[in-house]
Structures are given as structure tokens and as C-alpha cells.
Amino acid sequence: MDLFHFQEEAPGSVFWHAKGWTLFQALENYIRRRQQDAGFVEVNSPQMMDREMWVTTGHIPTYSDMMFLTAKREGDERVYAIKPMNCPGHVQIFKNGLKSYRDLPLKIAEFGKVHRFEPSGALHGLLRVRAFTQDDAHIFITESQIAEETLKVNNQILSIYSDFGFTDVRIKFSDRPDKRIGDDAVWDKAEAALMAALQASGRPWTLNKGEGAFYGPKLEYVLRDAIGREWQCGTVQVDLNLPGRLGAFYIDENSNKVTPVMLHRAMFGSMERFTGILIEHYAGHLPLWLSPLQAVVATITLDADDYAREVIAAARQLGLRVEGDLRNEKINYKVREHSLAKVPALLVVGKKEAAERLVSIRRLGQEKQEVMPLDEALAALADEAVPPDVRRAKAA
């Protein structure tokens, strides 16, 4: 499908090709629209920060095996860490400027590229990489908002999965691990709030004992795909530790400084991994709105070339991602090639189609061809290419 490749010099890092990156961006834009609807603002934070920041957060003692660090160099004695998480950066954005209880909930999102030193034996295509992009967000709230905001995140995560045909979703509740920061009293509070949200959601769940993050308990979402395989994707984590460690506060109704609670939230989890799961789930037959190349206009004879160019231009005018195949090859050869490349729609044009302004449509995986007027065919494809959330918004 010419989506991506890996090579030895960059273990666990994806070289996205143009088509793969188009798919990646379609997914990113989908999440961007969904989280804007839910009141998130999008930010961008530094790729590297001083190692000392990660000592303060507690990452260095508990998580340093997973981190990439720079070497000291002359003129700058500091060691920098390439971020394995976006959380500390988002807390810095929260801290910049005085915050009031009226600013909460404050929802900060980032398509954050993170690096983690996964052992090379664990690397597995797009499904386990070292460099990946989280559809990450941090929600700064008061203690009394934990249950309500967790439930909102939970509902949006489930709605997003159903847009990709994942309706069989299990939720795992992971409580305190042995290796952790923070007092037990704080953990008690965080776990109780998460449990309340979980029960209010009405979904079946299981306890994942001791599997929480080192800074707080979490909910994890496990999808079952078309052929019954399970994939863990999104998470929501309550964090009563990190904002305090990094000195974040807001001013409450009584003018007191209060440490906010932070929810960590990812819906796809890793964009790279979710892309891999989708390719498996759809067995390469991506729905039209996600297909990097939605249609190919293929000519039967050379004298249909001008008409083919016209069809391509008209399709692009409607926002469709279309290419032409005007090579001097047999049409069966072209059909086979584009089917192998999983192109969802093939628009075949010859002398007759050109004369009568028709196209012969052949859909991936189907034997039959349907001859239709050009405008009608393109309008139907353009309609099918509308993302599910945009379609819902139009209908509302």
C-alpha cells in the first residue's frame, strides 16, 4: 500500500510515505475535530527539556530506563531528555499565567511526539515503536470535577471507537502499582473518584491489580477488532501528584492557592499504533474517508486521455483524493494493480464513456462494474468520503 517503511538506522521509528501520512493526517484531523467539540484547546510543547525537570516529576528514578538522554557538551553542561510523555510540558503551559477556579476545567491537547526506549526485541511494526505520536491531553480540574470529567472522557472515547466499527470495548481499571510516588491517602482519593466515574458509565469492567501509572490510577480501553483480536488503546488517568510536584496551582473562590487535579487522556493512544490496528481491522480495505488514495481514473484507450484528465480535475474539485492511470497498458492489468494497492474505487473510461460523459465504476473487492453519469458518480463518492463525525454534525 506504500504507506510507510522502517529501516535499521532508526529502530522503531516510522518513515511515513506520502500515502501513509495522508492517512495519519485524516486520523489526526478527525481527533482534532472531536476534541474541539469537547472544549479542548491544542498546544505544542518542547521535544527536549532539561533532565532536572524529569527528576522533579519523578520520571528519572522510576522511568529512566525508557528515556533517551543527551550527552553533556562543552558550553552547555546540561543534560536534556527527549520527552517520553507530554505531561510536564502541559503543566508548564498551565502554570504560565495565574489561573482561577473559573478557568477550570482547562483542557489542553497536543499531538505530541514522544520517544521511549522499548527493547529492540519488543519492536513490532506500527504496533510497537520507539517514536510515536500521542493524541494526548491533560485536563486540569478541581477535586469535585473528577468524576464528571472522567465520565465525559469515557463517553467520548467510546463514541470515537464506534466510528471505526469498534463497539466491543472492555474497560480495565488499574490501581496503585508497587513502584509509585505520592501518599496512600492521595491514592485512595484518586481510585475512589475513578471508580465512581467507571460505575456511572455503566460499562463492564475488570480490575487490573497493581497496573496503574506511577503517578495515579487509570482506566484503559481494550478494543476487539473484526476477527476478535484485542488491542489496548485509550487511557484516562487521574493524577493527584504531578501538578503539585511541578508547583501548579489555581486560586479558588476564597482566594486560596489550590493544587489542581490533572486527568491524562489519550483516545487512540498512539497514532502510529492505532493506524496499524486499523489496517489490520479493515484488512487494508479502509473506508473511503480514510483512504489516502480514494479513486484512480484509468483509461482503456489513448483517445480517452483528455476526458480522463477532465474527470480527475472534477473529482479533485469535490475534494476527492484521485490519481490518473493513463499508461498504455491493458485495462485488466491496471485493475489488478490498483486492486492490490487497495484503491477503493476505480473509474474506468474509454471512448464510449468519453463520448457520453459516463464513468464505469469498479469498487474494490467487487467483480461488477456500474456505468453511471460522471456527475452522479462523483457526487456519490464525495458523499461517501465525508467523515462520520462531519456527517453527524450536518444532519443535526
Ligand SMILES: [Zn+2]
Ligand atoms: Zn500525561
